Amino acid sequence: MPRADCIMRHLPYFCRGQVVRGFGRGSKQLGIPTANFPEQVVDNLPADISTGIYYGWASVGSGDVHKMVVSIGWNPYYKNTKKSMETHIMHIFKEDFYGEILNVAIVGYLRPEKNFDSLESLISAIQGDIEEAKKQLDLPEHLKVKEDNFFQVSKSKIMNGH
Ligand SMILES: Cc1cc2nc3c(=O)[nH]c(=O)nc-3n(C[C@H](O)[C@H](O)[C@H](O)COP(=O)(O)O)c2cc1C
Ligand SMILES: Nc1ncnc2c1ncn2[C@@H]1O[C@H](COP(=O)(O)OP(=O)(O)O)[C@@H](O)[C@H]1O
Numbered sequence: 356m357p358r359a360d361c362i363m364r365h366l367p368y369f370c371r372g373q374v375v376r377g378f379g380r381g382s383k384q385l386g387i388p389t390a391n392f393p394e395q396v397v398d399n400l401p402a403d404i405s406t407g408i409y410y411g412w413a414s415v416g417s418g419d420v421h422k423m424v425v426s427i428g429w430n431p432y433y434k435n436t437k438k439s440m441e442t443h444i445m446h447i448f449k450e451d452f453y454g455e456i457l458n459v460a461i462v463g464y465l466r467p468e469k470n471f472d473s474l475e476s477l478i479s480a481i482q483g484d485i486e487e488a489k490k491q492l493d494l495p496e497h498l499k500v501k502e503d504n505f506f507q508v509s510k511s512k513i514m515n516g517h
């Protein structure tokens with residue numbers, strides 16, 4: 356079976372988890388903050404979901420649903436030894452949201468993780484991913500996932516707690 360089919364079989368893929376601290380490189384070095392999931396969430400991904408760069412929708416707590424890009428893997432540029440799953444949300448937040456619940460719906464695959472010979476080329480690749488994701492997410496098949504019950508449930512659950 357072609358590689359892309361293996362990935363697509365799982366999509367859309369929904370998951371939620373608490374936002375934890377990573378290495379603090381996302382915003383400081385790259386200018387692109389990524390909300391990192393705990394190890395447990397990463398370990399629970401389907402075994403055959405490929406590492407790489409994906410796009411989809413995300414919300415924080417019971418907040419609005421925004422476009423996002425997510426990187427799953429070992430960040431070859433930084434040679435991480437632990438697999439991570441990091442989401443950059445295409446939205447300006449007033450403050451950090453460590454400790455909050457991040458809801459993520461992955462709808463499409465962009466590319467495998469790569470190594471780069473400079474920080475500038477890593478940054479421009481990520482910026483290219485963001486532009487491509489924004490375009491893809493305007494397609495009707497992807498837009499409908501934004502309205503999925505997954506995001507509604509996260510709202511009602513949190514409201515019931517008050
Ligand atoms: C859309 C996107 C694409 C990425 N692509 C790569 C990649 O190809 N290679 C790589 O080493 N890291 C890639 N990264 C990961 C960045 O290196 C990572 O976000 C950065 O190390 C921040 O890590 P931190 O949250 O632990 O601070 C990507 C991140 C995003 C959001
Ligand atoms: N648009 C955004 N997308 C993702 N995270 C954001 C965004 N805006 C602010 N943040 C905050 O920035 C943090 C990620 O910054 P980053 O530099 O990647 O640090 P870390 O290594 O701790 O993940 C997130 O956990 C979140 O609290």
Ligand SMILES: [Mg+2]
Pocket residue numbers: 377378379380381388389390391441
């Ligand atoms: Mg991060």
